[in-house]
Amino acid sequence: MTNNETHTLMKSRIAISAIFFCYGLIFSSWAARIPTVQEKFDLSETELGTLLLMLPIGSFISLPLAGLLVAKWNSKLITQIAINLYLISLLLIGLSNNVYLLAFVLFFFGMMGNMVNIAINTQAVTLEKNYGRNIMASFHGMWSLAGFAGATIGAYMIGTDVLLKYHYAIVVVAGVIAAWISFNWLLKNDQEEGEEKPVFALPDKGLILLGVIAFCSMMAEGTMFDWSGVYFRKVVNAPEKWIGLGYTAFMISMAGTRFLADNFTKKYGIKNVIRVSGLFTVSGLLLSILFPYFITSIIGFFIVGIGVSSVIPLVFSAAGRTKTMSSGVALASISTMGFFGFLLGPPLIGFLAGWMNLQLSFSFIALMGLAVVILAGKIKTD
Numbered sequence: 001m002t003n004n005e006t007h008t009l010m011k012s013r014i015a016i017s018a019i020f021f022c023y024g025l026i027f028s029s030w031a032a033r034i035p036t037v038q039e040k041f042d043l044s045e046t047e048l049g050t051l052l053l054m055l056p057i058g059s060f061i062s063l064p065l066a067g068l069l070v071a072k073w074n075s076k077l078i079t080q081i082a083i084n085l086y087l088i089s090l091l092l093i094g095l096s097n098n099v100y101l102l103a104f105v106l107f108f109f110g111m112m113g114n115m116v117n118i119a120i121n122t123q124a125v126t127l128e129k130n131y132g133r134n135i136m137a138s139f140h141g142m143w144s145l146a147g148f149a150g151a152t153i154g155a156y157m158i159g160t161d162v163l164l165k166y167h168y169a170i171v172v173v174a175g176v177i178a179a180w181i182s183f184n185w186l187l188k189n190d191q192e193e194g195e196e197k198p199v200f201a202l203p204d205k206g207l208i209l210l211g212v213i214a215f216c217s218m219m220a221e222g223t224m225f226d227w228s229g230v231y232f233r234k235v236v237n238a239p240e241k242w243i244g245l246g247y248t249a250f251m252i253s254m255a256g257t258r259f260l261a262d263n264f265t266k267k268y269g270i271k272n273v274i275r276v277s278g279l280f281t282v283s284g285l286l287l288s289i290l291f292p293y294f295i296t297s298i299i300g301f302f303i304v305g306i307g308v309s310s311v312i313p314l315v316f317s318a319a320g321r322t323k324t325m326s327s328g329v330a331l332a333s334i335s336t337m338g339f340f341g342f343l344l345g346p347p348l349i350g351f352l353a354g355w356m357n358l359q360l361s362f363s364f365i366a367l368m369g370l371a372v373v374i375l376a377g378k379i380k381t382d
Contacts, residue, residue: 009130015185016123017142022083022175022182023116024146026090028225028251029171030109031147032154032244035229036164041099045230045358049350052226054103056343058110063336065111066118075122076186082115083179087172094165114339121335123187137261137313144255144309147225151251155244158229206380207322207333210315213274213375214338216368217311219345220281223365224250224304226346227358235292235359242294246301253305261310270314275376281307281369289362307369312338318379 038048070078089109096102124139150171157167228247232238238245265273284303287296319334345365352361 009127011185012127012187013131013135013138015182016120016127016187017139018178018182019079019083019116019120019123019186020139020142021146022179023086023113023120024143025150025171026086026175027113028147028150029154029168030090030093031225032151032229032247033158033164033167034226035233035243036158037093037102038230040164041102043099044354045234045350046354047350048230049347049354051099051103051106052350053347054106055110055113056340056347058107058112059114059339059343061107062111062114066115069115070119070122074189075119075126076183076188078115078119079123079186080179080183082112082119084176086112086116087175087179090168091165091172094163094168110343117335117339126187126189136316137258140313140316141255141258144251144258148248148251148255151244151248155241155248158244159241204322207319209375209378210319211334211337213372213379214312214315214334215341216371216375217277217281217308217315217341218338219341219348220285220304220365220368221254221308221312222342222345223349223362224301224308225342227349227362228301231288231358231362232297236294236297238294246288246298249298249302250305253302254309255305257306257309258313261313264310265314265317270318271376271379273310274314274379275373277307277310278369278372278374278376279307280304281372282366283307285362285366285369289359289366292359311372 034048034052037043037051043051066078066082086109089105089112092105093102093109096105124136128135153171154167156162224247228250229243232243232246233240236246261273268276280303284300284305284307286300287303288300291297291300315334315338345368349358349361349365352364355361
């Protein structure tokens with residue numbers, strides 16, 4: 001590989017990383033202010049769960065459309081369109097003045113989020129092939145760093161009583177600038193000659209196993225994103241200006257640990273790392289449920305962040321090495337299954353909280369961590 005080729009790949013890697021960061025910042029900016037939305041519209045946990053259900057519905061509706069558009073044109077164009085519309089939808093969330101309008105906007109928000117997810121992961125898969133080595137974890141690490149940034153900014157905005165629309169306007173302006181600069185270096189061709197790029201393909205048993213693991217882990221991750229602030233307000237009874245600290249602790253540990261995933265896997269193997277990750281998820285959630293106090297809950301959420309951090313990059317890496325189908329198709333399948341878990345977890349917690357209470361509903365997510373532990377033992381990639 002020549003110096004020019006290496007330089008070009010590096011610029012593309014930076015550009016794709018920037019889009020992942022924007023993607024994560026947009027979603028985390030929304031997630032960090034969910035308690036604000038609940039308070040603004042005076043929603044119960046069940047009503048909030050119903051509202052949050054609009055995101056996975058939008059995502060589900062967009063799946064065939066996103067696949068068709070990426071296959072017909074290319075992931076660069078779809079990334080450009082989707083990230084801009086995703087930013088606009090975030091701004092519209094802040095401007096929504098009634099719950100029905102907000103529900104429609106969240107439906108659109110879910111659609112655009114999945115569009116970005118599919119398009120930018122297609123870019124990442126293609127670049128990984130060009131590099132000839134696994135770099136997927138670094139992209140997901142950037143998404144996690146953005147989550148930490150969004151959580152920190154959100155906590156500050158809540159603590160200083162900044163209105164939602166002003167908070168989101170700042171994020172949108174920053175996102176537009178970063179995204180438009182990055183567009184110049186996204187990959188123009190994301191397909192090998194004659195290769196199709198379906199968004200979803202029916203995987204074999206090994207890939208189904210990886211998909212279920214991704215689903216369970218991302219269900220826990222999505223719940224932490226959407227319900228951390230509410231948990232600290234309703235269960236922990238944290239002071240208003242500190243309700244974002246649990247979410248921040250979760251994001252710090254997830255972002256930091258994700259960059260270490262490849263080294264740990266090289267030393268201990270994917271099966272062991274995923275199994276231990278599930279144990280961290282279970283133990284962190286149990287600590288927060290059994291001892292719902294300020295310090296113990298922060299520690300618990302920090303531990304959960306460690307638990308969910310490595311699972312998705314490692315599952316993606318294992319799926320990319322499958323011999324039964326192209327790595328791009330396999331990764332698209334696993335990504336879709338995991339993303340559904342990410343979006344379905346939060347509304348499910350809302351329904352369970354309405355039936356029981358929010359504290360007990362988190363025990364369901366602990367069961368998802370336990371499922372990861374059990375299923376990891378069946379992986380046959382080491």
